[in-house]
């Protein structure tokens with residue numbers, strides 16, 4: 271068997287073609303494909319506005335700035351995420367407060383968040399960053415209610431969940447990142463995510479003011495609207511009004527993202543098929559302590575199982591060229607976050623999850639034969655060691 275990773279991109283001849291066309295055009299960066307990609311992505315997600323940026327981490331940083339995180343501001347997030355979800359708070363000098371996960375969903379436990387809020391003076395916490403971990407959508411309607419009670423914003427990290435959704439109280443589908451419940455949502459186009467642009471990110475929102483602020487922050491803090499300039503010198507004039515960054519995406523990356531976006535639904539469908547096969551294969555297995563399962567609206571960026579003897583299994587799989595992975599090492603246990611007082615035992619559900627979790631190969635081009643080989647290899651490991 272050739273190497274089977276836990277996730278991988280799928281680049282077609284058409285993808286290559288559109289990138290080549292941009293390379294031959296007049297625009298390499300911030301050209302017409304950026305706006306096309308933004309508009310198509312916003313439409314796909316069901317949000318009003320989208321801002322393309324250089325990567326998901328830049329999307330988080332700009333969101334944190336637009337939401338006005340200031341030194342000392344406390345923001346709540348989950349430890350079971352990629353560290354970037356928390357780091358954006360630190361970029362602005364804020365304080366990250368972790369709250370534990372719900373072991374049934376692996377998502378930020380709203381009851382843990384509520385407990386934090388109830389035990390502090392109102393105004394202590396400024397915002398919440400829920401993560402649609404593995405592709406499973408948070409119930410943002412619930413988080414919105416809670417956030418409104420305490421005057422907080424919500425920044426949804428939807429990197430794992432383009433095309434994911436939850437069902438609201440009215441029985442309506444609410445897409446991850448659609449801007450109905452969260453002020454801002456962010457996505458990544460890293461090759462391992464659903465839509466690959468090499469590097470790339472997107473911020474979606476329904477808030478026009480935040481949208482305009484993000485456009486300015488993306489490009490050095492330079493005012494885009496000539497009518498809003500303080501001074502007018504002439505046709506050459508540009509005006510920097512605040513401290514921004516260069517977080518632009520290139521036009522050839524946008525073209526690649528746009529081309530990939532056209533196949534997003536096909537990819538999602540295939541991910542759901544793969545999930546259903548894993549779910550069925552491990553349903554009766556006693557070595558499985560938990561799994562992502564078949565959940566409506568799950569976008570299946572990852573298919574997670576919780577197993578006994580995870581280290582033994584992961585090493586055995588590697589010998590067979592299967593590169594399952596662990597997502598994630600709880601962020602609060604990183605040496606960087608330990609310096610702020612976080613320690614083992616602070617997040618018991620997250621830490622228990624981390625002991626057992628394993629992300630199995632999950633990507634649209636994973637073949638049925640490869641998936642069967644993965645399943646058979648896992649089962650054979652436990653049969654052998656019984």
Ligand SMILES: *Cc1c(COP(=O)(O)O)cnc(C)c1O
Nearest residue numbers: 325326327352354355429458460
């Ligand atoms: C990938 C990822 C990011 C960061 O995105 P990059 O494009 O790699 O910067 C942030 N949060 C989560 C949950 C991610 O999976």
